[in-house]
Amino acid sequence: MTVVLHAEPALEVAGVxxxxxxxxxxxxxxxxxxxxxxxxxxxxxxxxxxxxDVLIGATPPVGITDPVLVAxxxxxxxxxxxxxxxxxxxxxxxxVLDAGALGLFVIVGTTKGLQYDAGMLASVIVGxxxxxxxxxxRDVLTGEVPLVLQDRQLYAVPALLGAGAxxxxxxxxxxxxxxxxxxxxxxxxxxxxxxWRGWVLPDAAQAAWPGPWNGGxxxx
Amino acid sequence: MTVVLHAEPALEVAGVxxxxxxxxxxxxxxxxxxxxxxxxxxxxxxxxxxxxDVLIGATPPVGITDPVLVAxxxxxxxxxxxxxxxxxxxxxxxxVLDAGALGLFVIVGTTKGLQYDAGMLASVIVGxxxxxxxxxxRDVLTGEVPLVLQDRQLYAVPALLGAGAxxxxxxxxxxxxxxxxxxxxxxxxxxxxxxWRGWVLPDAAQAAWPGPWNGGxxxx
Amino acid sequence: MTVVLHAEPALEVAGVxxxxxxxxxxxxxxxxxxxxxxxxxxxxxxxxxxxxDVLIGATPPVGITDPVLVAxxxxxxxxxxxxxxxxxxxxxxxxVLDAGALGLFVIVGTTKGLQYDAGMLASVIVGxxxxxxxxxxRDVLTGEVPLVLQDRQLYAVPALLGAGAxxxxxxxxxxxxxxxxxxxxxxxxxxxxxxWRGWVLPDAAQAAWPGPWNGGxxxx
Numbered sequence: 275m276t277v278v279l280h281a282e283p284a285l286e287v288a289g290v291x292x293x294x295x296x297x298x299x300x301x302x303x304x305x306x307x308x309x310x311x312x313x314x315x316x317x318x319x320x321x322x323x324x325x326x327d328v329l330i331g332a333t334p335p336v337g338i339t340d341p342v343l344v345a346x347x348x349x350x351x352x353x354x355x356x357x358x359x360x361x362x363x364x365x366x367x368x369x370v371l372d373a374g375a376l377g378l379f380v381i382v383g384t385t386k387g388l389q390y391d392a393g394m395l396a397s398v399i400v401g402x403x404x405x406x407x408x409x410x411x412r413d414v415l416t417g418e419v420p421l422v423l424q425d426r427q428l429y430a431v432p433a434l435l436g437a438g439a440x441x442x443x444x445x446x447x448x449x450x451x452x453x454x455x456x457x458x459x460x461x462x463x464x465x466x467x468x469x470w471r472g473w474v475l476p477d478a479a480q481a482a483w484p485g486p487w488n489g490g491x492x493x494x
Numbered sequence: 495m496t497v498v499l500h501a502e503p504a505l506e507v508a509g510v511x512x513x514x515x516x517x518x519x520x521x522x523x524x525x526x527x528x529x530x531x532x533x534x535x536x537x538x539x540x541x542x543x544x545x546x547d548v549l550i551g552a553t554p555p556v557g558i559t560d561p562v563l564v565a566x567x568x569x570x571x572x573x574x575x576x577x578x579x580x581x582x583x584x585x586x587x588x589x590v591l592d593a594g595a596l597g598l599f600v601i602v603g604t605t606k607g608l609q610y611d612a613g614m615l616a617s618v619i620v621g622x623x624x625x626x627x628x629x630x631x632r633d634v635l636t637g638e639v640p641l642v643l644q645d646r647q648l649y650a651v652p653a654l655l656g657a658g659a660x661x662x663x664x665x666x667x668x669x670x671x672x673x674x675x676x677x678x679x680x681x682x683x684x685x686x687x688x689x690w691r692g693w694v695l696p697d698a699a700q701a702a703w704p705g706p707w708n709g710g711x712x713x714x
Numbered sequence: 715m716t717v718v719l720h721a722e723p724a725l726e727v728a729g730v731x732x733x734x735x736x737x738x739x740x741x742x743x744x745x746x747x748x749x750x751x752x753x754x755x756x757x758x759x760x761x762x763x764x765x766x767d768v769l770i771g772a773t774p775p776v777g778i779t780d781p782v783l784v785a786x787x788x789x790x791x792x793x794x795x796x797x798x799x800x801x802x803x804x805x806x807x808x809x810v811l812d813a814g815a816l817g818l819f820v821i822v823g824t825t826k827g828l829q830y831d832a833g834m835l836a837s838v839i840v841g842x843x844x845x846x847x848x849x850x851x852r853d854v855l856t857g858e859v860p861l862v863l864q865d866r867q868l869y870a871v872p873a874l875l876g877a878g879a880x881x882x883x884x885x886x887x888x889x890x891x892x893x894x895x896x897x898x899x900x901x902x903x904x905x906x907x908x909x910w911r912g913w914v915l916p917d918a919a920q921a922a923w924p925g926p927w928n929g930g931x932x933x934x
Contacts, residue, residue: 302918309870310863311918331553333771338836360928396558417859419637423530430529478522478531488580551773616778639857643750650749698742698751708800
């Protein structure tokens, strides 16, 4: 596990930077002021880890104690501030880089849950939350229903599978730098593949079993 | 107190299931996808207890560590997914069952606050929050002003009275399985009675003392 | 530091009262019921400190354990309930008193972060959050994008500078009742001066460097 953790810092910094971009862009779209852009970038880049740390009792969370992570998230906000028209035009690039952040955050988050003895179930949950929590906070702060709950994309699903795989590897004693890297790559590949192939989740209108309990028909 | 806690698990599971239904239904109404329905069910069923546990330092919260509770909340989401037209039509039944969850959550939450030495005031607050917090998170995540703050129904009031009664019983040394059960039944009865009789809270437009400080008149 | 803390209680109570007013007024404007008005007043007056305490692991937070603070926030809600037309007409007075609360909360919050060994960076962040967090929770609970992120006013900036100054004083060994008081007065003066002179932050539409990365033009 130590190996896993030693391999991470540089990548985690990159993950925070790319995740924070989407927060900054959302702030610009909502016409927030410069403080709002920096806060949104910071919250989106660091918020998933902060929710994780509060839930597992790892306080104060790294998202407010680690100068490198905080500076990285703010730098991302500054980049958005000055270059948002250019960055917004690179939408596809931002989505791809964000998939990288997702893969990374899930491994880091799940591993931290395990280290803090949160248990296997809680580690899967906080691992997933590390990946998706920043975006949820971003959307709540900008008055939107969180995208991850409604856009039907496969974003949380690869996160959940990656967190589950990490916990299984740990349980079998196979969690190491190389295996964690494979899981992260798997999360990223699944995410990108789903984007490329246009895979989506069903929404509730399509659900509803047309059985007698439902009056024999689909409806909403 | 031990007696109280030993009597609870099966009932708590039922409470989580019924509370989660309202989250799942809200998700369906907002056209969330399948992940959103499960998350909303989970957050609504388990969120009050999670807020309580974070506030009293009982981390990681049972809402992410207890497999039975988590599975129950997700099962509730699955039930909504398949049978939402039927369940939505049983609106009255859902409201009654949700009153049961309220009564239960308040006792469980207040007792847990006392066990963690949060003090009497904080135990009343986290007990109430255990009852109403899941619905608040549900509404925040779906972009609504929390119903419990605006619908004028007597929902938080019985929760608050029940939490206060539990703390008083504890202070007097009378908290036991039978007395806690009586309090829970009292909360449920008060809630259902208020629904049946149409009792409502005043809203702010009706408040405002028409004194000289207010210019001698009521407004808005 | 002990001196600083001994000087605070009466002022902190005043700060909570005035901060809570804006929450109660917001609740009235949103037509919440009486429970909603009290909860919004409580959340706005005590929420910044609660976020701070959860982040630094000082659980349960004083916002739910301290009877004087809780009673003060509720009293503020009661005042709004009865006198909201009059208080709303004193908008200017509320804004000035709220600046006082801001200055106070930042010093109290930053000092508490330092006391709990959260570190210098985290203490600046939780100090600022103590000042602005209540308003953020108020806006999230009423379905608004937080004012502090979008209204371009210098509200968070004096808070941030005050928190930074407090940490620097502490680092140099100069943090005492008199120096902390000076910082609080500086925060208040800066806030009021910015209101008086109409100083505002830029918003994102005005940012965007017109360089080649942005296509050579400003846009949104």
